[in-house]
Amino acid sequence: MDVRTYIEAHREEFLSSLKEWLAIPSISADPGHHDDVRRSARWLADHLTATGFPTVEVWETPGLPAVFAEWPAADPGAPTVLVYGHHDVQPVDPVEEWDTPPFTPTERGTSLHGRGASDDKGQVLFHTLGLRAALAASGADAPPVTVKLLVEGEEESGSVHFAELMKARRDRLDCDVAVISDTTMWAADTPSMCVGMRGLTDVEISLYGPARDLHSGSFGGAVPNPLKAMADLLSALHDRDDRIAVPGFYDDVVEASAEERELIARLPFDEAEWLATAASTAARGERGYSTLERIWLRPTAEINGMWGGHTGAGGKTIVPRSAHAKVSFRLVPGQEPLKIQDRVRAFVEARVPDGLRAELEFGGPGVRACASDLSSPALKAARRAMERAFGTPVLFTREGGSGPEADIADVLGAPLVFVAVGLDGDNIHAPNEKVETPLLLKGAESVAYLWEELGGTA
Amino acid sequence: MDVRTYIEAHREEFLSSLKEWLAIPSISADPGHHDDVRRSARWLADHLTATGFPTVEVWETPGLPAVFAEWPAADPGAPTVLVYGHHDVQPVDPVEEWDTPPFTPTERGTSLHGRGASDDKGQVLFHTLGLRAALAASGADAPPVTVKLLVEGEEESGSVHFAELMKARRDRLDCDVAVISDTTMWAADTPSMCVGMRGLTDVEISLYGPARDLHSGSFGGAVPNPLKAMADLLSALHDRDDRIAVPGFYDDVVEASAEERELIARLPFDEAEWLATAASTAARGERGYSTLERIWLRPTAEINGMWGGHTGAGGKTIVPRSAHAKVSFRLVPGQEPLKIQDRVRAFVEARVPDGLRAELEFGGPGVRACASDLSSPALKAARRAMERAFGTPVLFTREGGSGPEADIADVLGAPLVFVAVGLDGDNIHAPNEKVETPLLLKGAESVAYLWEELGGTA
Numbered sequence: 001m002d003v004r005t006y007i008e009a010h011r012e013e014f015l016s017s018l019k020e021w022l023a024i025p026s027i028s029a030d031p032g033h034h035d036d037v038r039r040s041a042r043w044l045a046d047h048l049t050a051t052g053f054p055t056v057e058v059w060e061t062p063g064l065p066a067v068f069a070e071w072p073a074a075d076p077g078a079p080t081v082l083v084y085g086h087h088d089v090q091p092v093d094p095v096e097e098w099d100t101p102p103f104t105p106t107e108r109g110t111s112l113h114g115r116g117a118s119d120d121k122g123q124v125l126f127h128t129l130g131l132r133a134a135l136a137a138s139g140a141d142a143p144p145v146t147v148k149l150l151v152e153g154e155e156e157s158g159s160v161h162f163a164e165l166m167k168a169r170r171d172r173l174d175c176d177v178a179v180i181s182d183t184t185m186w187a188a189d190t191p192s193m194c195v196g197m198r199g200l201t202d203v204e205i206s207l208y209g210p211a212r213d214l215h216s217g218s219f220g221g222a223v224p225n226p227l228k229a230m231a232d233l234l235s236a237l238h239d240r241d242d243r244i245a246v247p248g249f250y251d252d253v254v255e256a257s258a259e260e261r262e263l264i265a266r267l268p269f270d271e272a273e274w275l276a277t278a279a280s281t282a283a284r285g286e287r288g289y290s291t292l293e294r295i296w297l298r299p300t301a302e303i304n305g306m307w308g309g310h311t312g313a314g315g316k317t318i319v320p321r322s323a324h325a326k327v328s329f330r331l332v333p334g335q336e337p338l339k340i341q342d343r344v345r346a347f348v349e350a351r352v353p354d355g356l357r358a359e360l361e362f363g364g365p366g367v368r369a370c371a372s373d374l375s376s377p378a379l380k381a382a383r384r385a386m387e388r389a390f391g392t393p394v395l396f397t398r399e400g401g402s403g404p405e406a407d408i409a410d411v412l413g414a415p416l417v418f419v420a421v422g423l424d425g426d427n428i429h430a431p432n433e434k435v436e437t438p439l440l441l442k443g444a445e446s447v448a449y450l451w452e453e454l455g456g457t458a
Numbered sequence: 459m460d461v462r463t464y465i466e467a468h469r470e471e472f473l474s475s476l477k478e479w480l481a482i483p484s485i486s487a488d489p490g491h492h493d494d495v496r497r498s499a500r501w502l503a504d505h506l507t508a509t510g511f512p513t514v515e516v517w518e519t520p521g522l523p524a525v526f527a528e529w530p531a532a533d534p535g536a537p538t539v540l541v542y543g544h545h546d547v548q549p550v551d552p553v554e555e556w557d558t559p560p561f562t563p564t565e566r567g568t569s570l571h572g573r574g575a576s577d578d579k580g581q582v583l584f585h586t587l588g589l590r591a592a593l594a595a596s597g598a599d600a601p602p603v604t605v606k607l608l609v610e611g612e613e614e615s616g617s618v619h620f621a622e623l624m625k626a627r628r629d630r631l632d633c634d635v636a637v638i639s640d641t642t643m644w645a646a647d648t649p650s651m652c653v654g655m656r657g658l659t660d661v662e663i664s665l666y667g668p669a670r671d672l673h674s675g676s677f678g679g680a681v682p683n684p685l686k687a688m689a690d691l692l693s694a695l696h697d698r699d700d701r702i703a704v705p706g707f708y709d710d711v712v713e714a715s716a717e718e719r720e721l722i723a724r725l726p727f728d729e730a731e732w733l734a735t736a737a738s739t740a741a742r743g744e745r746g747y748s749t750l751e752r753i754w755l756r757p758t759a760e761i762n763g764m765w766g767g768h769t770g771a772g773g774k775t776i777v778p779r780s781a782h783a784k785v786s787f788r789l790v791p792g793q794e795p796l797k798i799q800d801r802v803r804a805f806v807e808a809r810v811p812d813g814l815r816a817e818l819e820f821g822g823p824g825v826r827a828c829a830s831d832l833s834s835p836a837l838k839a840a841r842r843a844m845e846r847a848f849g850t851p852v853l854f855t856r857e858g859g860s861g862p863e864a865d866i867a868d869v870l871g872a873p874l875v876f877v878a879v880g881l882d883g884d885n886i887h888a889p890n891e892k893v894e895t896p897l898l899l900k901g902a903e904s905v906a907y908l909w910e911e912l913g914g915t916a
Contacts, residue, residue: 198675202773211737216786217656217859221758222749223738227783228692228761235693238686279669280681282813291680300679303686304776305767310784315660315821317786318762325685326768328775330678355740363773401675 003448006133007441014129014444015112015437017047019105021087021121022114028064028088028157037153040087041065044124044151051128052135053149059169061161064088064153068172071131074142078455082148082175083447084408085124085182086155089116090429097431111434118435119428123181123420124151126440130447137448144455148175155182159404166411177378177454178414180405181443184422185397186267188436191390192397193383194418195260195374196296199331200402201340201366202304205233205348206359207323213309216317223319224355227308230323233351237301237327241287244301244329246340246347254334256297260374263396264292296398300330330400337366370406370416371398378454382417385449389442419446461906464591465899472587472902473570473895475505477563479545479579480572486522486546486615495611498545499523502582502609509586510593511607517627519619522546522611526630529589532600536913540606540633541905542866543582543640544613547574548887555889568894575893576884581639582609584879584898588905595906602913606633613640617862624869635836635912636872638863639901642880643855644725646894649848650855651841652876653718653832654754657789658860659798659824660762663691663806664817665781671767674775681777682813685766688781691809695759695785699745702759702787704798704805712792714755718832721854722750754856758788788858795824828864828874829856836912840875843907847900877904 001009026040027033041058044067048056053069067087073080092102092115100106105114112122131143138144150173152162166173186192209226210219239245269292275283285294294300304327309320329340341362352358372379374396386394409416421439422428459467484498485491499516502525506514511527525545531538550560550573558564563572570580589601596602608631610620624631644650667684668677697703727750733741743752752758762785767778787798799820810816830837832854844852867874879897880886 200775202775209738214736215859216760216762217788218753219736220760220788220858221756222741222743222752223736224740224742225761227764231689231692231761234686234689278672278677278681280667280813282682283680284682284811284813285680294680295676298679302674302678302777303683303689303767304674304774305769305778306685306781307765307769309761309763311763311765315784315786316762317658317660319760320763323764326773328674328773330675353742355738355742399675400678401673
């Protein structure tokens with residue numbers, strides 16, 4: 001029985017299992033649902049045992065548990081793949097906006113509705129179906145690669161114990177490639193692979209001037225105004241081409257290859273539609289790059305918040321004592337968050353006018369960007385696997401946002417490959433989350449082929 | 459009996475009357491004290507009648523009453539002088555910081571402590587003593603000029619009905635010169651006259667971008683950020699010399715004369731002491747002007763408040779939907795607030811980037827600056843009068859702030875002359891307000907000579 005036939009034959013069984021799991025409201029951000037998160041971990045462990053994994057463990061953390069499983073390849077020389085996903089889900093408020101109850105999974109047409117259907121239970125579960133399909137197709141009783149699963153329970157509440165867990169269990173997690181199934185592809189008819197995510201570091205900048213608010217009649221125009229200095233500082237963050245003017249900011253940037261830019265240009269991007277999604281009437285960004293390149297390939301400096309002085313009703317004619325701003329920087333491969341923090345600090349301190357004092361508070365060590373090597377064998381294998389499943393060329397995308405994935409690559413020292421079938425229209429983190437069931441089956445088919453490709457048995 | 463002898467002889471009687479008036483807690487900003495403000499008006503009316511004014515009237519307003527009095531000169535061709543002051547006082551909080559109860563007037567050394575002692579009951583009352591002294595010295599039973607008093611009851615709560623009252627009573631207020639006794643002089647040993655106050659107009663600027671806050675991972679660096687645009691806009695408000703860059707802003711400025719700048723330079727200004735008062739560690743302002751000139755003679759643009767995006771704890775990686783700033787402009791003679799508003803609007807609108815929308819809300823029509831003509835006979839007469847009283851040269855100062863005085867000049871079409879003896883150290887609007895009684899007596903002496911000087915009888 002070939003992979004596709006097996007998957008079609010087990011469609012109902014697969015969906016039935018998924019619905020069972022989706023019925024567990026494993027909301028990690030809500031302490032009232034922490035028992036449900038633990039129940040979700042046990043459900044998954046049982047399911048993995050039933051799938052045939054010889055090793056299945058629930059890994060406790062100071063917070064909520066992750067699930068680990070391992071199925072060694074018959075050939076001890078075969079590569080090891082680690083699959084990352086999560087079994088906790090987002091909260092459901094405003095619950096009155098759901099068309100069907102969030103924890104009563106409901107099929108409507110090709111869609112399966114329910115919290116976690118796309119993010120991430122559906123995408124975790126297609127791995128078990130894909131693995132069974134690969135075994136059925138090969139007739140073997142062990143996969144062509146050693147398959148490890150690590151499915152965390154705190155992803156939707158900040159992955160606060162995840163890096164620590166990975167470090168503590170580092171020896172059990174050894175692998176040659178990490179497969180991430182927690183993202184989206186371009187469109188249902190345009191399968192794609194994410195090949196990078198931006199990093200992040202953020203800072204709160206405060207400028208302090210007079211020891212108290214001053215009457216602007218008595219002192220205005222004769223002492224430095226912290227809000228004015230903040231405006232000058234933030235205005236100087238970018239040059240006329242909307243490039244970031246912090247000295248050295250771009251020094252370590254690894255530019256995307258011409259091949260990747262060419263592949264991005266092939267995506268059927270509709271700028272008008274994108275602007276409608278952005279609820280903005282104009283696109284604007286670094287000169288010389290397209291909108292997609294600005295979001296995916298280029299670092300940014302964004303003012304997230306700013307405040308100081310009188311912000312209530314009416315006028316108050318003061319020179320305020322302080323000004324504050326929150327600025328976040330999206331980073332790209334090559335940029336070290338801590339090095340960027342040093343450069344931002346130097347930029348600010350070089351620009352503090354006489355009479356003012358600057359304080360910078362960085363929001364932790366930041367997150368590095370990650371990107372796949374487009375020429376790596378693992379990435380090529382995954383692309384071939386998805387193209388076999390979908391029967392159409394697979395393009396590359398990136399994510400403009402930042403996640404714990406870079407930590408995974410760092411801790412494990414393994415390349416990341418994103419195999420995921422979510423869609424932007426899946427309403428993840430919103431009411432009426434759903435997943436397209438045909439895409440889940442394509443996901444299962446893709447990973448079945450991927451194990452073959454990586455095991456060299458295709 | 460000469461003026462000074464009369465005043466010395468009536469010192470105790472004068473202070474006794476003032477203490478009686480200061481005991482009335484006429485706090486206009488506190489509705490619980492509005493009856494006291496009315497009582498204060500009646501007390502003043504009775505006192506003016508006792509002084510000898512043939513006409514004394516309490517003028518009701520939709521709010522709190524003003525007191526008007528008139529004493530015609532014997533010579534119907536003599537000039538008419540209108541004295542402006544106010545009989546309401548500031549609130550007293552924090553009352554626990556007063557060394558003596560605010561409405562139990564207490565003499566300590568040369569100081570008389572109590573709310574309103576300097577601002578403004580003491581400075582209103584020296585006019586009655588001065589007028590009696592002038593009559594005693596001349597032996598006449600009418601003053602050498604027609605003296606009118608207008609003492610409002612809402613100055614400390616915004617003078618909300620004052621302009622309307624003046625317009626309604628315009629015919630009764632006709633005068634050749636208006637004397638303002640509600641300000642300060644440079645120092646007890648450096649008598650001075652205020653010869654100008656700055657005007658004011660203020661605006662709240664809002665910039666609107668995306669219809670909602672956007673995720674900076676998905677949209678940052680590719681749509682215009684309203685906070686960034688606000689920083690650019692406010693940074694562009696001044697040029698490198700800290701001159702205001704709004705086109706046409708300085709077009710109508712009437713520059714202060716070389717004589718006035720020279721007189722300001724003669725004031726014993728201690729910049730280090732001033733910075734200590736400002737609680738600032740540096741002075742900064744328009745290139746080419748001293749600190750006093752920046753505050754008194756030059757228009758300014760001051761950012762009073764600014765806000766937008768995430769201003770709470772922690773990070774929130776958004777492109778905010780809007781940015782807001784409050785900006786106030788101090789104006790100098792020649793500048794029309796409404797014309798400045800037009801120019802500020804044009805400046806902002808010319809700089810709104812694509813994809814953003816600006817809204818400007820001006821805080822009313824603004825206030826014009828006022829300044830005395832240093833060569834006017836009235837000003838020269840007042841300076842001579844003060845020099846006779848103090849026995850030392852009288853210098854000129856200005857006020858950096860703005861008040862209703864420009865309205866008085868506008869409505870009455872009369873030049874303003876500031877004769878006042880308050881000190882910066884009088885703690886007006888603060889706990890432990892006081893006045894120096896020797897200066898109040900010098901104030902009385904000054905106006906006695908002023909009526910002579912203006913009446914041509916000196």
